[in-house]
Amino acid sequence: MLRRQAQRESAARTYARSLPIVPVRARGLTIEGADGRRYLDCLSGAGTLALGHNHPVVLEAIRKVLDSGAPLHVLDLATPVKDAFTTELFATLPAGLADDARIQFCGPAGTDAVEAALKLVRTATGRTGVVAFSGAYHGMTAGALDVSGGATDVRVARLPYPQDYRCPFGIGGERGAELAARWTETALDDPKSGVPAPAGMILEPVQGEGGVIPAPDGWLRRMREITAARSIPLIADEVQTGVGRTGTFWAVEHSGVVPDVMVLSKAIGGSLPLAVVVYRSELDAWEPGAHAGTFRGNQLAMAAGAATLAYVRENGLAARAGTLGTRMLGRLQGLAAAHPCIGDVRGRGLMIGVELVDPEAQGPDDLAPPPDPALATTVQRQCLDRGLIVELGGRHNAVVRLLPPLTLTDEQAAAVLDRFADALAAAERVHRARPSGPAR
The missing domain is CATH 3.40.640.10 (Type I PLP-dependent aspartate aminotransferase-like (Major domain))
Known part of the structure; x- marks a missing residue:
């Protein structure tokens, strides 16, 4: 199906390129692919699925x-x-x-x-x-x-x-x-x-x-x-x-x-x-x-x-999104303290962004390190390998975006952040192993 899609669909397709999966079933936060793998979906149809996939109501x-x-x-x-x-x-x-x-x-x-x-x-x-x-x-x-x-x-x-x-x-x-x-x-x-x-x-x-x-x-x-x-x-x-x-x-x-x-x-x-x-x-x-x-x-x-x-x-899901989002932002900010490649963590409620940067390329007069879209792409790929779907955005496509459904549980939020932290560490190892390019 992926091969036929590439042959038939426009070159303008986006998500299908960065997320090469074939969803066949979904419920709540979870998507199951045609290959039997299960994913935690923090894209939620670009924020469309407030209640997640196939909510009973x-x-x-x-x-x-x-x-x-x-x-x-x-x-x-x-x-x-x-x-x-x-x-x-x-x-x-x-x-x-x-x-x-x-x-x-x-x-x-x-x-x-x-x-x-x-x-x-x-x-x-x-x-x-x-x-x-x-x-x-x-x-x-x-x-x-x-x-x-x-x-x-x-x-x-x-x-x-x-x-x-x-x-x-x-x-x-x-x-x-x-x-x-x-x-x-x-x-x-x-x-x-x-x-x-x-x-x-x-x-x-x-x-x-x-x-x-x-x-x-x-x-x-x-x-x-x-x-x-x-x-x-x-x-x-x-x-x-x-x-x-x-x-x-x-x-x-x-x-x-x-x-x-x-x-x-x-x-x-x-x-x-x-x-x-x-x-x-x-x-x-x-x-x-x-x-x-x-x-x-x-x-x-x-x-x-x-x-x-x-x-x-x-069901007060807006207030719930605010409370849970604050906790998730706090944990991501803690992660940033240990990973200089996280330049900024920001958002409101369950609309969260993590901007990835190249701290080694920061000049003496730079207010912030330059964005690192290559690292962000690697993080997204590593997330997918660990069963986590995230989106990229921002001016330079260097912001990892989390848009989970408002029905997200505390346990699911912890699982999302665990997988993201693991993917970030793996992406950093991949980048460190690459030959260094010309100085920027």
Whole structure:
């Protein structure tokens, strides 16, 4: 199957290259491959599987719809399944948004919802430009690439996203975040900055693909103040951070920020494709048909999503993710003390990143050692050899990312970290055994 896949599928495939396995069964944290091997899955469909694989409440919700004889595809018509999903979703939204919100069902992927959000704020404000941040990832379609930094013909003003380890101002901490906020404010107010009044500002409360970088709460509050004072809609991309992943139901809740628009996908479909935009009613300036999509009425995804949202809410899984994530970060930070190749450990809840570096290549003026993507790739491979699936991310693909399901037990968390520690040590031995290359 792997050989046929390589022969038939596009060269753009990604996970299939770094994770050459053929899953045939899965439950919770565990995947079983066609070769009979079992793996602990800390990729979770890039954060889609909040409850892990094939959770009973998700399967039951899907079976119920299938057995009822209800239509599975209805475009944007009202159905009991959609009504139940919307009601459950609105019950979880940040206070201050749910009471006056509208929802737009989009195409099935998060990038579709990003495109809808950009179109929404442009329609509502009559402006065209967008403010986004360095290191962002919002999807792979044209507008989403514009605000992600992946496009060459950019119509977006990109501003610094604060971070401690590789601070764009070289200082980190509260002062670094304050400078990032002042830079944003100046760019918006200076008539010679080249940044015209934008239609919106889009940001991730925790940058995922950018390297698992949590936005400082104070900086997020400043972004809310800056945008509100200038009538700029604030768009929070919660595609990966939502549904309890970071320790609160929505990551913006850590800072108390209420955005004007929220982009939601991944976990809200309970493992099935679903994406929505939720926004303040005053932005609802669309004419009928102004934004549409054939596959915006997936009844199975709505049923699975409603079941997932309810289970996370009723069982306090967001708070559980926060508690367990703090413990896992603590153990990884202890591991970093014994392994200089771990430059930084960061994250929020069960959204964790470990940045791998080459400490021997650090120059006297370097604030941090250079990232080591080759070591990260070796660590990922060694993890797979030990039955642990992890993802790589970050600006240089040198951040090992852990996105386990929110149903992770203490024992499973310990097993994940044991396997990671063993894989890291093995990867270091492999690298030490390699002939040294030219000095960098």
